[in-house]
Amino acid sequence: MSILTRRRLLHRAALSATASAGLSPVAAAVAGAAAAVTVGCDTPPDGDPTATPGAGTLRFPRDFGWGAATSAYQIEGAAKEDGRGESIWDTFSRTPGRTRNGDTGDVAADHYHRWSEDLDLMRDLGLHSYRFSVSWPRIQADGTGRPNQRGLDFYRRLVDGLHERGVAPMVTLFHWDLPQSLQDAGGWENRDTAYRFADYADAVFRGLGDQVPVWLTVNEPKTVVQNGYLWGHHAPGRQDPDAAYLVAHHLQLAHGLAVRALRATGSTARIGPAFNLHPCYPADxxxxxxxxxxxxxxxxxxxxxxxxxxGAYPADVLADLGEDSRLVRGIADGDLEIISSPVDLLAVQYYTPIYVTADGGTVRRWATSEAEWQQIYPEGMYDILTRVTRDYGPVPITVTENGLPCPDVVGADGTVDDAGRIAFLRDHFAAAHRAIAAGVPLESYHVWSLLDNFEWAEGYDQRWGLVYVDYATQRRIPKRSAHWYRQVISDNGL
Structure with missing residues (x-):
């Protein structure tokens, strides 16, 4: 990697130190006063979110799947129970100064003990699909060796319980909780970690068998690369561009090896990666x-x-990184063939657009949510879905994350009124509907998130759930958005 490229990547990281999509320090001045507005969640900017023009006219395909999503470290808790090992997020969150208020996922939403209650919530919402992740250190405490039967049994209970309630499981193998022992051996910088992931994936495939119809391999490898290795505000907390893109390659290799591991079992289940995609637009x-x-x-x-x-990395990115970059030097013969092993579907996660200036910086164009990196732009959902189909052909797509954080509070009547979240979801559902009409093979849509949970470096300050969690008592309260979503599912449309 050239010194110039290294400096540019670090500069981008510095501009983006608190965001998953970069914001320039001069963004507010460039984008104008309107762009600095933060979207509220109690009263939507355009009035009653149920009073959509043409309400009742947007019907989705008859077999369209409606779901919700979570991840293991964010909801399970039980951090030291039943043979679970340490993950890099246990280490990171317990390090002073790494997370807001020093919050950890040690208890989170206590889903490990309350899973049956949570599955009843899913049934009552009418969910067709539930996307969740398996905790790697719950299956292999040190990231290798014989799988922990108690860990597999938990996920078997979860999968069986979903089927009993008529909800299809969609299982993510890796949602960032790398076993700490593997990190101690080099983590994703170590090529061997990709092969350890394939072994772990094989153990989970064989442990849960044919009860899982859809598998997702690696969740948001880009976030691991950028937040974990460029900006350093996610585990493992590094700021090293040379390492970052080697990590990207090994995560992609892990994906391909897991696809091959599933095929080797003879399973007929479907499998694909989960990518957070940001439509990029010129700022002028x-x-x-x-x-x-x-x-x-x-x-x-x-x-x-x-x-x-x-089956190829983009030539302009490789040229920009340079021949001396660890990514370029780390590509072995046959790697791209493994990475491009045929997949059955692509999981797309959309949260925000990015507007790029002539000097490679970014500016803000739209109002943001409580997550200051998130610009509210539903049209970006349409643009990214149609772009994937246009550029890569009719690969089946599922939206596996899309949502909004709100400052939710329980009212005097015991309810949580998050009208702004309803408006946000309504507009993004409508954009997805337009994408389907334009020919995008979109099969399903999973709202992030089912439950309020541990939001990584933000701890418990941001609430993204359809269901409110009182962390002191672990009481669950479906928000207004949950009741609205139940009706959307029942109507199969808006």
């Missing part, structure tokens, strides 16, 4: 902004999409 009409946007898109989207769906 200059050729320089267009060129900078193309490269930015390479790092944000094409690095992951191209390798899995075309």
């Amino acid at each position: 009409d200059t050729p320089a902004a267009a060129a900078a946007t193309r490269l930015y898109d390479g790092y944000e989207n094409r690095l992951y999409l191209d390798s899995v769906l075309t």
Whole structure:
């Protein structure tokens, strides 16, 4: 990697130190006063969220799947129970200064003990599908060796309970909770970790058998790369561009090895990766902004999409990194063939657009949520879905995350009124509906998140759930958005 590229990546990281999509320090001045507005969640900006023009006219395909999503470290708790080992998020969150208020996932939403109650909530919502993740250190405490039967039994109970309630399980193998023992051996910088992941995946495939119809391999490898190795505000807390993109390669390799491991079992289940995709737009009409946007898109989207769906990394990104980069030097013969092992579907996660300036920086164009990195732009959902189909062909797509954090509180009447979340979801559902009409093979949509949970470096300050969690008592209260979503599911439309 050239010194110039290293400096540029670190500069981008510095501009983005509190965001999952970068914001320039001069963003507010450039984007204008309107863009600095934070969206409230009690009263939506356009009035009653149920009073959509043409309400009742947007019907989704008859077999469309409606769901919700969570991840293991964010909800399970039981951090030291039944043979679970330490993960990098246990280490990171227990390190002073790493998370807001020093919060950890030690208890989280206590889903490990309250899973049956939570499955009843899913049944009552009418969910068709539940996307959750398996905790790697719950299956292999040190990331290797014989699987922990108590861990497998928990997920067997969960999967069986979902089927009993008519909800299809969609299981993610890796949602960032790498066993600490593997991190001590080099983590995702160590090529061997990809092979250890394949062994772990095989153990889970064989442990849960044919009861899981859809598997997702690696959740948001880009977030691990950027937040964990460029910006350093996620585990393992590094700031090293040279390491970051080698990590990207090994995560992609792990994905491909897991796909092959599933095929080797003879399973007929479907499998694919889960990518958070950010549509990138030029901040102005200059050729320089267009060129900078193309490269930015390479790092944000094409690095992951191209390798899995075309079997090659984007040439402009490789050239920008340089021949001396650890990524380029780390690609072994046959790696891209493994990474591009045929998949059955692509999981897309959409939260925000990115507007790129001529110098490769970013600006804000739209109002943000409580997560300051998230610009509210439903049109981006349409753009990213149609772009994937246009550029990569009709690979089946499932939306596995889309949602909004709100400052939810329990009212005097015991309810939680999150009208702004309803407006947000309504507009994004409508954008997805337009994408389907435009020919996108979108099969299902999973709201993030089912429950309020541990929001990584933000601890418990941000609430993303359809269901409110009182962390002191672990009481669950379906929010207004949950009741609205139940009706959307029942109507199969808006």
